[in-house]
Amino acid sequence: MRCTFxxxxxxxxxxxxxxxxxxxxxxKPHVVRIANPYPTIEISPLKSARKTDV
Amino acid sequence: xxxxHNSNNGKxxxxxxxxxxxxxxxxxxKKWNQVYRFSTILKQDVQPEILSQAIADLRSRFPTFYTxxxxxxxxxxxxxxxxxDILEREHEYPCRPIRVGSGEKPMFRxxxxxxxxxxxxxxxxxxxxxxxxxxxxLLARYFELLGFQIEKTHGVLDINExxxxxxxxxxxxxxxxxxEERLPRAEDAAYQYRPExxxxxxxxxxxxxxxxxxxxLTKAKGVTITQYFxxxxxxxxxQNMLPNKSEKPIKISIPSDLRRLFGSETLRNFSLxxxxxxxxxxxxxxxxxxxxxxxxxxxxxLNKEALSPIASxxxxxxxxxxxxxxxxxxxxxxxxxxxxxxxPRVITSAQSNLGILTVPAGMEDKVDHFExxxxxTGKNYINSAAITYNDIFDxxxxxKSEATDIQRYFFTFLTAQGIKVSIQSNx
Numbered sequence: 095m096r097c098t099f100x101x102x103x104x105x106x107x108x109x110x111x112x113x114x115x116x117x118x119x120x121x122k123p124h125v126v127r128i129a130n131p132y133p134t135i136e137i138s139p140l141k142s143a144r145k146t147d148v
Numbered sequence: 149x150x151x152x153h154n155s156n157n158g159k160x161x162x163x164x165x166x167x168x169x170x171x172x173x174x175x176x177x178k179k180w181n182q183v184y185r186f187s188t189i190l191k192q193d194v195q196p197e198i199l200s201q202a203i204a205d206l207r208s209r210f211p212t213f214y215t216x217x218x219x220x221x222x223x224x225x226x227x228x229x230x231x232x233d234i235l236e237r238e239h240e241y242p243c244r245p246i247r248v249g250s251g252e253k254p255m256f257r258x259x260x261x262x263x264x265x266x267x268x269x270x271x272x273x274x275x276x277x278x279x280x281x282x283x284x285x286l287l288a289r290y291f292e293l294l295g296f297q298i299e300k301t302h303g304v305l306d307i308n309e310x311x312x313x314x315x316x317x318x319x320x321x322x323x324x325x326x327x328e329e330r331l332p333r334a335e336d337a338a339y340q341y342r343p344e345x346x347x348x349x350x351x352x353x354x355x356x357x358x359x360x361x362x363x364x365l366t367k368a369k370g371v372t373i374t375q376y377f378x379x380x381x382x383x384x385x386x387q388n389m390l391p392n393k394s395e396k397p398i399k400i401s402i403p404s405d406l407r408r409l410f411g412s413e414t415l416r417n418f419s420l421x422x423x424x425x426x427x428x429x430x431x432x433x434x435x436x437x438x439x440x441x442x443x444x445x446x447x448x449x450l451n452k453e454a455l456s457p458i459a460s461x462x463x464x465x466x467x468x469x470x471x472x473x474x475x476x477x478x479x480x481x482x483x484x485x486x487x488x489x490x491x492p493r494v495i496t497s498a499q500s501n502l503g504i505l506t507v508p509a510g511m512e513d514k515v516d517h518f519e520x521x522x523x524x525t526g527k528n529y530i531n532s533a534a535i536t537y538n539d540i541f542d543x544x545x546x547x548k549s550e551a552t553d554i555q556r557y558f559f560t561f562l563t564a565q566g567i568k569v570s571i572q573s574n575x
Binding site: 097100101102103104105111112113114115123124125127128129130131132133135 | 239
């Protein structure tokens with residue numbers, strides 16, 4: 095996937111460009127990179143500032 | 149350092165804090181402390197049980213990492229801890245605070261998610277240079293447990309050896325004079341970029357590039373990658389100032405690992421920084437004018453001659469009789485005042501470049517690239533850190549805001565110069 099507005103390669107699973115927020119274009123990236131995914135974070139509305147823990 | 153028992157007997161050890169570690173005790177809050185993350189992106193998914201064993205196997209070799217903070221009346225110490233159950237599956241935003249001052253877990257954590265291993269460290273324990281050695285050794289042990297042979301070269305330590313004094317020392321005290329040096333500390337407050345914040349949030353945007361392409365670009369300008377990227381960063385703030393055209397200078401803090409300059413093997417903190425920037429009100433700037441102005445400042449600010457007096461002054465200040473005899477509470481107050489006056493307030497942002505990483509031959513085909521990120525620093529809403537491995541230059545921005553003006557300007561500037569950029573993000 096690519097962003098044709100920012101002219102950057104995006105991850106395969108990317109729906110929008112993280113830089114501009116516009117929809118990703120289904121184009122072959124210029125450079126194929128290994129995926130580096132992050133977990134989906136769900137913050138409870140009741141959760142206050144994060145506590146210190148390990 | 150005062151050692152109560154040999155670490156190999158599993159008995160508790162005590163270490164003095166290194167000279168720069170004290171500042172992190174003063175600036176920490178109940179719900180925040182200065183944490184950074186160093187990640188390894190592997191070519192295969194992580195096996196957590198094996199990684200957990202590797203973490204346990206490193207404890208006696210890295211005694212200053214497996215420590216908790218112990219408060220006395222006059223000073224802090226680090227006490228070694230036994231609990232090595234610190235591996236977590238990543239489930240929150242990066243660089244959340246770490247428990248300090250109580251419990252038996254150390255002041256760092258190890259996270260995994262799919263093919264990424266991340267070591268998050270409270271900066272009091274070690275700087276990036278120390279963390280890199282720990283992480284490389286952790287990876288080596290992990291791969292050994294998977295059945296691979298890994299040589300103890302390229303910064304990988306042998307976990308069967310005892311820790312060396314040179315690894316646990318405070319290199320500031322060891323290498324710099326304690327003769328009283330007075331240096332002016334006052335510095336202008338910097339422009340503070342103020343987008344709208346989002347509570348309990350961290351936006352991570354990484355840009356991956358070919359370092360060979362970057363070298364061609366920077367060589368044509370006669371500068372280093374560090375100088376070039378600092379200029380692009382300043383230019384990005386310059387073009388996106390909030391509020392418009394602030395009276396204050398745009399300043400970037402650029403840390404420097406002192407180990408290479410002064411020949412230290414310490415695994416603790418041993419770095420200083422140079423703050424460089426421009427005054428946007430003084431004139432209109434093009435990018436090349438910014439580059440011409442700050443490149444020599446970076447070169448001058450990060451050489452031995454510039455950094456030695458600063459290091460000596462820091463050691464001298466910490467040796468002042470009045471400071472040494474002050475109760476811990478007063479020490480923390482003094483350091484807090486110093487950090488408030490001369491810390492995040494005098495910079496717009498930080499940009500750390502850890503340079504080129506290498507690993508032993510047995511690990512090369514298993515690691516895709518490394519990544520560094522700086523946790524939130526209070527007043528500075530966005531920070532960046534870069535590292536190079538095997539032709540992959542990774543620069544990662546961390547931000548407390550959903551706004552991406554700076555990051556977008558930064559990366560589209562590079563693509564306009566013909567650099568191919570791959571973007572990865574956590575949102």
